[in-house]
Amino acid sequence: MEKLIYIKKESLKNFLEKISKDYDVYLPIQNKKNGIINFDSINILNENYIMNLKEKTRQSLKFLFFPPYESLFEFEYKKDIKNPEVTEIALSKPGNSNLREKVIFGIKPCDVRGIDYLDLVFNSGNNKDPYYLNKRENTIIISIGCSIVYPDCFCTSIGGSPFNFGNANIGLLDIGSDLIVTKLDESEKIKKFIADYKDFFEKKDMDDETENKINEIVLQSNKTCSTNWKKINPENITAKMESTFKEDALWQEITKKCISCAACTYVCPTCVCFNIADEQKDKKGERYRCWDFCTNYYYTLEASGHNPREKIYQRYRNKINCKYNYFIKRNKNLYCVGCGRCIDVCPVGMDIREIVSSIISF
Amino acid sequence: MVNILENKLKEKISSLIEELEIIIGYSESKAPLKINPVFIKTKEEIDRLIFNNLCVNNLATYSYYLSADTKGKIGIILKPCDVKSIIQLISEELLIKNKIKTIVIGCNGIIDYKKINKAVNYQKIISAKLDENNITVNTIDKSFNFKLKDFFAQKCYVCNIYDNPPYYDEFIENDLKLNLEKKKEYEDIEEFEKSGLEKIYKFWEEEFNNCIRCYACRNICPLEVCRDKCIAQLDEPHWQSHKINSSEGKFFQLIRIFHLAGRCTECGECERVCPANIELLKLMKKVNQIILKLFDYRPGLILDMKPPLLTFKNVEQNIKDEELI
Amino acid sequence: MEIVKNLLIPQIATVKKIINETTNIISLQIVLDDNESLKNFKFEPGQFGQISVFGVGESTFVINSSPLVKEYLQFSVMKTGVNTTAIHNLSEGEKVGLRAPLGNWFPYKDMEGRNILFIAGGIGAAPLRPLIFYIIENKNKYKNLTLLYAARTPEDFCFQYDINKWKNSGDIKVIQTIDNACYGWQQEVGLCPDILEKLKPSFENTVAVVCGPPIMIKYTIEVLKKLKFSDEAIYTTLERRMKCGIGKCGRCNIGEKFVCTDGPVFSLKELNKICENFI
Structure with missing residues (x-):
């Protein structure tokens, strides 16, 4: 019988806190003051900033890898006292900052695809972008499929689907009580990640009830989404x-x-x-x-x-x-x-x- | 339900459409609680026009650029408060009076959908239905029924021109009247200021952390006709940094405020469109409050009056030089 | 970890010589400070570089020295905006930043065995200069060479020193034209397309390379087509506002092509496939 890996919803908070000790964890956080949800560090969670996995974030995830503003290099005009006619220029290139490994949790499949496209722009061909790569590498992407599809969603129209996890490392499906792991990539990194936090990744045999539930959710989401626009x-x-x-x-x-x-x-x-x-x-x-x-x-x-x-x-x-x-x-x-x-x-x-x-x- | 007001509007437009090159109005939108601006040219399109309490957009926004692009006369459907923008533009000689036909509809208040968002705990609204007094709002798992009058925009509480627009070419009277308990002008600003400078600064600091410099506030503003000449985006000369961060966001907003001092008609479009939900109108109101005190002037009310900051007087009644130092 | 070359950081270079070409165009001869890079520097005719004046910004200019000259790189700069003004204010010995070579180049191999008609307008002679040098150097591989060079007034011709040399050597037939007749001018008078129509060059086995302001390119191409030049036989270089120069920042696109990586050299055949107007 097929084994099912899942995270209990009630232990989700502990799981995230635990991984935040080893990783920089980003998740969709809602500002209760103005209602806006955005990806942010788990460290800002408090009574005014709460996790919200239901809805899309206002801004996409791109700002993590491609910030609204970033320095390319610094320069300084220098005069040599011995040779005052000549002004030299010193450039200081940005070092590869020792960024901690990142976990992005709760990202929707459409945003996973967004990252794929960013990779196509910044991480392909001859002219790769070191600024982007520096932030992009060492990122674990944990995506949650869309059990709820909103009227402005239309991923199914353009070749995506609410549960197409693409290049996400781990794909989860919310069935209410638990988050079922429906995609797990084969890399050593992820095997290690699962092993490191094995207490949270529980296992059980797939039963009919769960299987039906999963199928029902996937079917329903796809159906709703496909009514939002044509293919x-x-x-x-x-x-x-x-x-x-x-x-x-x-x-x-x-x-x-x-x-x-x-x-x-x-x-x-x-x-x-x-x-x-x-x-x-x-x-x-x-x-x-x-x-x-x-x-x-x-x-x-x-x-x-x-x-x-x-x-x-x-x-x-x-x-x-x-x-x-x-x-x-x-x-x-x-x-x-x-x-x-x-x-x-x-x-x-x-x-x-x-x-x-x-x-x-x- | 037959909407009497909409019928009156359509009749009026039918009688005007021959003489106008294009008419800007409101139409249905698929998105809940929103409407779409629509541009109509032919009789067949008139049926697309609507008017209800959700028509928040100030269509005067389109007047400046559209009048530059069209030869004939433009008709614009406006609420009485929106007319103020047109008056201001004309008094600043940015619009030619004869090119615009203002079709003003009496207003019984407009909905601030950010208030509704708050009332549903910021859950995404997937559908909504409006009738004369109530609004039904559905989120993914709940249905809410609200009384309209609890969700009117802040500006409606100080409005006294809802059935008496300061300027119009055509006026369509609304049988429904705005029926709200009036608030004192700038009451909210005074209340906000009570919290003290330190808190106010912290408030803006937090608000502008979310600013992404999308310029939606600038581009939606009917009076900021300068969007393609804005110093904030100029490369040559590089007046303002293009960096996207809190301090540059604030600096840009300061430029906006000063540019709109004594011009802003407080239509609230900038605040409505801000994707970061920054309470921009507060800033505008504060400056207008000062202008009112100094010059006894409210923008957008008198067509033939030169705005005080566009003129010069040797002696200003309310400005004492010694106080300025 | 993969080492990725940072293409957005310029190399430091020194301005060795400044030549006044016209009232508002200067040419800079630039040398990379790093000896190793200088030794290994190679470029093809048509490629461009980004010159930085640190603190002001970066602008795009085609490399117009001969690809055979190793001692320096030459760029010609017309004073139009803040960046170019800053470049005009440089003096010999000052430092600039340089990112080069970028972009594609003229397919001079494909032109072998054919007549070549160069058509330049004003500063549009700059992209042609390295190509002409290269082709003259290898002239046994090419047939007849002609340059039609148009400028507003006699003072607006760049590289007059080269033109005199070319005229004297007889390697290339040079025809110069100015917009309006003026005292002492003994060559052609009239706009570039009109003169071209008058000259009626044969399209047979001929490649036309057109560079200049957009409006001149537009009308010159019309005349070339009238003269039965095929789309494959017409080349031009395009300009757009550029920032990164490496196909990332997005702004220099014409249709699906980026001028910085797919261009700046295009054949008319390629351009006709693009839905957006290139002029």
């Missing part, structure tokens, strides 16, 4: 994006209400465009990068004053094409995970599903 075929959608690209009137029409802020971009798990800038005080300074968004006017503004994407509809068209066209061509994947965060935060009710649908039906 999108990556090949067809690229062709459609291509053929509608020059339909300026269409794009103007569907983006009229967009105010070109960054709310959707900054909460998106896959948007990773950034800006680079220098700042200097006296002789010392730093070069840093920070998040940037393609829907803003400055994004493509050139020093000459020429702006290839001057109007909002051109910039929004780029954004949608980036997700539903360009990325597919480059990496064979839709660059959207179906988390629905952009829909949730949009000040003017832009819904990416409606936008893409109206392009498809054009």
Whole structure:
């Protein structure tokens, strides 16, 4: 008979506290004052900050590996007294900080996929990003499938599913009383992790009741999610994006209400465009990068004053094409995970599903 | 239920649509408790228009940019409080009066959905239904039934123009009247200030820890027509750091406040749209309170009046030079 | 652990020489401070570099010295914004940061055995300069070379010292044109596309390489097509606002292509496949 590994919900708190002694643990934490859930360190939990595993976090997880602002290097102008005509420049490169290993707990399958896409951008090809890799490596990802699917979720439409754990190291399924381990990767790291905390990973024989429960939850979630939007075929959608690209009137029409802020971009798990800038005080300074968004006017503004994407509809068209066209061509994947965060935060009710649908039906 | 007000609105729009190039109004949204701005051009689209207590968006936001992009006249459906933004824009010569047709609907209060979110303990709302006096809200496992009047926006409590807009081209009267116990203007600010400087600073420190500098507050503001020229994003010259952190968030907000001093009509859009739920309106109100004291001026009420910060007087009645030092 | 090269950190370099090209364009000759890197530095014609003035920022310029010259790297800078102004304010001996070489290059191997028509507008001569040097050096592999160089006024031609040399050597036929007639000017007068139409170069076995301001590229390509040049035989280099230069920051995309990693050199055939307008 198949063995079932599970974590009892009642021992979850102890489990997390225990692992936080050896790892930096991040989990979805709700600020009771304003209701916002975000990934944060387990250390901030108190009566005002509580764990919430039910709903999506407001911001995606990307900030952990790709922070809103990070220093690239520091520089200093130095004068040699013996040779005062020459000003030397000293660069100090950031060291590989000794980050503790991380455990990210309670991440949804859509966000796991988001991390996969970040890896595709920052950890593939010739130009790998050391800043990202430094934070990304040594991370254990423990995902919990979505027993509850909300109206703005649409992962099933774009090739995901509420229980597709992708590259998560451990995948859990919430059946109410327990969290059932439904995915466990084969790596030595995870074997060791399970062994280290074996007291919390209990085992029992799979029984009919549990099996039915699991099947029921998976079926229900998939069903609910698939009613939220139609299925999108990556090949067809690229062709459609291509053929509608020059339909300026269409794009103007569907983006009229967009105010070109960054709310959707900054909460998106896959948007990773950034800006680079220098700042200097006296002789010392730093070069840093920070998040940037393609829907803003400055994004493509050139020093000459020429702006290839001057109007909002051109910039929004780029954004949608980036997700539903360009990325597919480059990496064979839709660059959207179906988390629905952009829909949730949009000040003017832009819904990416409606936008893409109206392009498809054009 | 036949919505009498909506019918009146649609009739009015039908009679106006010929002379207008485009009309901005409210339409249904799939998202619970929200509405969508809609841009209509033809008679067939008029049926999409709605008006109810959820129509919080200030559509004046679109007036500036749209009027630059259109040749003809633009119709905008507005609540009486939203008209203030239009008045302010016209008085600052940012909008041309003749290009805008203001279609104002009498208002009986609008819902602050952040209040509802709080009342349902910040659980995600998956559906909602509104009638004349009540609102039913469903979360994933519970249903709540609330009285509308408990969830009106803060600004409704000090509103005295709900059936008497300071400016309009067309006015559609609402049979339902705003019926709230009035509060004193800036009462909430005075209350907040009682906690003392130290606590106030700590409060903002915490609030701005969540700021991600998405500029939604700036871009939704009807008066911040400067979004494509904002010094906060300029590279050349590099006026403000592009770093995304608490102190830069605060600094950006300070720039905003000063830019809006004596201009902000307190529509509350910035606070509504903030994805980090920062209570931005408090800041705006504080500055407006000072402006009121110094210049006896409330933005957005008188069309032909030059805003005090756009003019110069040799002697200001309420500003004593010695007090400034 | 995998050692990943940090491509965002520039190398320190010294400005050895500054040449005034026109009233607002200078050329910098830059030498990497690290001897080892200098010795191993290789680039192909068309590749670009990012020059940093620390504290001000980084800007993108094509490397325009000959790939055969090992002593220095040359970049030409037009004064347009804060970064370029800072570069103009540099003096010889000062330090800058350099990230190079980046991007792709002209497919000069594919051009072998063909006539080459270079068309440049203003500072657009910069990307062509290393290619012309390379091709002249290997001229036995190529057929006839022609350069049509357009500028607003006689004072706006960059690299006049090269042009004089080329004209004298007869390696390449050079035609210069200015927008409006002026006293003492004895060469062509008129906009680049018009002169091209007048010259009517044969499309047969010919590759055209067009560099210049977007508007000039646009109309010149139209004329080339009129003259029956095929899309594969037309090359250009594109510009977009760039930050990282290594295909990460996202802003230089034209359609699915990044100018920094897929470009800056494109054939018209490639560009026609992209849905977004490249001009």
